[in-house]
Amino acid sequence: MRNLRTGLKELRHYPSAIVGLAFIATLVALALYAVIALPLDDAIRLWRAGEGIWEDTPRNASPVLLNWWPGNNHAETIVVRCSDEAATRSMERLSDDFAIIDISLPLEFTYDGFPDDVRVFLEADYEERRPHAALAWKTPDGREIELEERTLGERATYVVSGDRRLAERLGTEAHIGLFRQPDIEDDVPLKGRYELSVEGILFEPEGDVRVRLVSYGRVHGLAGTDHRRRDLTVALLWGAPVALAFGILAALGSTLTTLVIAAVGVWFGRWVDAVIQRLTELNAILPVLPLLVLIGTLYSRSIWVMLGVVIALGVFSLGIKVYRAMLLPVRNAPYIEAARAYGAGNFRIVFRYLIPRVIPVIVPQLVTLIPSYVFLEATLALLGLGDPLLPTWGKVLQDAFQQGALYKGYYYWVLGPALLLMFTGLGFAMVGFALDRIFNPRLREL
Amino acid sequence: MAEHNNRLMAARDLQMWFPVRRWGFIPAGAVRAVDGVSFELRRGEAVAVVGESGCGKSTLARTLLAIHTPTGGRITFEGRDMEQFTSREMRWYRRRVGYVQQDPYGALPPFMNVHRILREPLIVNGVRDRQEQEERIRDGLREVRLVPVEDFLDKFPHMLSGGQQQRLVIARAIILNPGLLIADEPVSMLDASVRVEILKLLRRIQDAHNLGVCYITHDLSTVRYFSHRIMVMYAGKLVEKAPVGGLLDDPCHPYTRALLRAIPDPEPENARTYRPVPGGEPPSLMNPPSGCRFHPRCEYAIAGLCEVEEPPHFVPRADHEVACWLFREE
C-alpha cells in the first residue's frame, strides 16, 4: 500500500493527470474569479433580469469569439450616452420656462453586418409639463432621416425595429434601413459616422433630457446572450463555483457517509451488517431521479435541498457493497487484531484503523465521482429542477433547450455550458484515473 | 498460597469452538480449534506451544488475549478470573499482556509512521502526557535496538526491513510494560539470519523485564533457545507438557516423537535417508477422531483403547505430562 501523500506526489509522472489538473485549476480559478469579481447577490440580481438591467445588451447574440474568425465582422453592441465626450449637447434658453436642447450622439459604425436592433432611451426631468423631443438620424453620406417626434415621460424608449411607419418609408426593416447603403440592391451596411440628433423642447426651468442610443450587436460578450438579453458570461462564470461546490460536496458527503456506514457494518457484523445490507438493497431499487423530481416539484428546488437529498440518497448507495468488499479483508488484518489486543475501542478501530486503510483506494473514486454529481445537477436543471435563483450551467442549458436554441441555430447557447461541463468531467476523470493507477498497482503497467 | 504468587496465568479446560453454519444459518457443528486446554504459566517463564499448522495455536493465543471469548473453561491471570473482569479490569489486563504476531508487515498499520504506531497503545491506555509519551516511545525503540531513534520515528512500515518491522511490533507489545508476552510465530516469516536476532532480542527483553512468555511456533528447533517449557498441541489439545531438555531429548508422546523425527538438521546424510514419519493428514477439527486424536496416524495405537477413550494426562516423569495411553500406570 502506498501513502496518500506520496501517491499524490506521484501524479506528476502522469501527463494525463497534469492536463486534468490544469483543467481543474482553470475551473477553480474561474470559480474564484466569479466569486470575487461578481458577488453572489449581484449575480443573482443580474440573473433574475429585473427591470432595466439588461437594456443595453442584445437578445440572442452570439459570443464575440465569432468575430475572431477571419472574414467575420458582425456588428457589436454600441452604446452612446449623452454624457459621453463625443456627444454634443447644447441648450438654448429662450425664456424662463422655455428652452431648446440639442443633443447629438455620434455612432461610429464599422461592421460588415447590420445591428440586431437600435433603441433610443430617453429620460426626462420635469415636474408637470413634459418635454417634447424630435429624433433624427444622420448617415455618413449626409442623408437625414426623420425618426419620431414624441412627448417624453420620465422614461421613454424608442424602438427602431418597432417603428412600422419608418419601415415603410425605408422599404425594409427599420433598423436595417438606417444603416443600409442607399443605391444598391443588396443589404449592405454603410460604414462611417452616423449621428442621432435629438431636438428637445423643455417647458420648465429645471427640465432636462438625457438620451442613450444603443445599437445592438449580433455578437456580444464572451458567451453571448440569451432570449432575455442576459449576458451568459454571468451564468457560465457562476456556474463554475456552483458546479464545483455541488460536485465536491455531494461526492465527499455521499462517499464519506457511505464509507463510515460500510465500515460500521463490517466491523460490527451480525445484525448491524445485515440491516445495512438490506437498506442498501432497498435503496438500490429506489428511483433516484424521479424522487428528486418529486421533491423538486413538491418541496423545494433550492440547490442545497437537492444537495442534501442527493447525499442522503447516496448514504445507502451500492457503494456500500464495494466498500464492504474492500473493508472485509482489512477487518481481519493482523494490525487490527493487535489494536484490539492493546485495548482500542470499537469507535477507534472503525475510524482510525479500518477506514484509513481504504482511503487511498477511495480517493480516486471520489475524484471521478465529482463530475457525475456535477452532471446530476445539470440534469436536474434541465428537468426544470434547477435552483430558482442561482445561475448555473444547467439552467443555461435548460433555457437553451426551452427556446429551441439548436433548432434556431443558437449553437453557442448550448456549446458554452456543455463545453464547461465536459471540461469538468474530463479534468476530474483524468486525475481520478491517474490516481487509480497509482493507488491500485494492479492497473499499472509493469 | 505461595505457589499462587508465582503463577502468572492459568487456563483450565479452555475451549474455543467456532460454530459453523450451512448457508449462513443452519447450524452444522463447530470447529473445535481449542478443545480442553489446561496449563499454567509462571512469572518470568517462557513456555513454547508447538504444533502443526491448523492445530489451533493461534486460536489459543487469541483466546488468551481475550480477542475471542472462550466457549468453555476459564482463564485466570494474576489470580483473577477473566470471566469476571469488569471493563476496568479488562483494560488492565490488556495492558498486562503484550502481543507479537507472525506477519510483521501485516501487524503494522501501513498508514501510520513508527511514532504513531507506538503512540497508539499509549493513547488508548490513557497515557495523555505528551512528554511521557515521547519518553516511552523512545525508550521502546531503544529497547528493541531501532537506533538512532530519530531515524526511525518518521518511517512508515514499508520502509523498514522485515526484521526491523518485527522489532517495531515487539516494541509496541512491550511499551505498556506487560507481565506476559504472547508471541505467535514471531520469527517464522523472517529470514534465518534475522530470526536469531529477533529471538535474541525477545530473550533479552524477557530477562530484563522478568516477562512471562507464551511462544507459539511450529518450529521445534528454535524452541531450545527460547523456552523453559514446551507444550505440544495436536488438533486442539495439548498432548505433552514438559521442560525443554526433557522433551527434546526424551519425548514421550508418539506425535512429539514424529515431529522431532521430521525436523532436518542440516546434515548431508539427510539426502540419503528417508525420514520415518507417519503419513496421513492432520485431522479435521470439525469431527475429530474419537478417543485419542492422533490414533489414526499412530504406529503404537492400542486397538480397543486409543480409538475409544480419550487419554488423560499421565505423568511418567516429574514435571512431564503426556496424554497417551502408552504411559498409563498399570
Add this chain to the structure above:
Amino acid sequence: MAENGRLRLKDLYLHYRSQKGPVQAVDGVSLHLERGRAVAVLGESGCGKSSLARAILRLLPRNVEYFGGEVWLDGRNVMELSEEKFRREVRWVRIALVAQAAMNALNPVVRVGKQVAEALRVHRQMTGKQVRRRVRDVFRQLEVPEDFIDSYPFELSGGMRQRAVIAMALAAGPRIVILDEPTSALDLLTQANIMNALKRIKEEQGTSFIFITHDVGTSSELADEVAVMYAGQVVEVGRADRFFPDPLHPYSRKLMASVPRLHGGGGLEFIPGQPPSLVDPPEGCRFMPRCQFSFEKCREAPPLFHTDDGRGVRCWLYEQGCEAGLAAQREPTAAVEPMDDTPPPEDA
C-alpha cells in the same frame, strides 16, 4: 566445450526494469547440474532465487530490462531457440517448474486430476487412456490416494494441493524439475512426507532437481550440491557433504551458524545489517558491508575462486586457497546459547 552434464548455466542475467533503476535479480549466475542429482539454491528472501527459476525457463514478466547468458541443456544452448521451439521442446517437457505458492494458484473449479492431465495434453500427444494412466502414476509416486484425483482444489489440504502441483510438473516426465519453495507453507510432517517422495523419485527415476529454498534444514533433505545466492549472485557452490559441515564463504558460514539445531545445537549467530538493495548493490563484494572479515581488496568484485575439492567461493579470502580463507575466519563471535531448562524458582 564438452557438455556431459545435463544442465549448465553460464553467466545467466535477468534484470528487471523498475522506477528506481534496473533490479539485478540474477546477475551472472553459473551453475552445473548433473544427471539424477539435486542442487539446492539457498538464499534469503529477495535474493533472486525465483528469478533464477524464471530465467532458466524463460518465464519472464513484461518489465525485463536485460536477459542474457547461456543455458546448455544436453549439449545445446537452448537460449538460442525461438520462443515457440523452446516452449515445445524444453519448457515443461524437459524442464518443469513447481512455482512458488503455486498450490494457491490451482484453478478452483477444475478437478485436480484434470489439471494434471491438462499439463500432459498440452505438451504431449497421448490418448485419453494413456493420460489417465500417467496421471494415476504420478499421483501414486507422490503418495496421493487415488480418490483424491477427482477432488476440487478447495477440498484438499495444503499438503495434498502441493502434491497436486508437483504432480503437474512431473506428469510430462521431465528430466529436470525446478522446485521453488515447495514445502515452505506446509507443516513438518507433511513436509517430511513430500521430501521423502521427492527423494524416492530422484532415486528411482533419475530426475534432477533444482531445489530453491531459504530453509537450510530442508535443503539438506534433497541436495547433492548446494549453491548459496546472495544479492543476485552465487557466492558459493559445492558438494553438500562438504558444504554443510564446513561452508566457506563468510555469508554461508554465518547463515549456517544461524540455523538452530535440534540435536546438540551450539550457539546461534546472526548477520547484522540488512540484505542489500538489488537496484544499486554495493560495489565490489556485495556482502562486504555486513562482513566482519572484509578488507581493502573487497572493494573489488571477487571472482569465483575454485578450491582443490571442486568447490567455488566468491570471496577474496580464498585467493590464496582454502586453508588461508578458513584460517582468516577463526575469530569468535557473539552467539545465542540454548536456554538451560531450569525453570524459574517455584517460589519468589
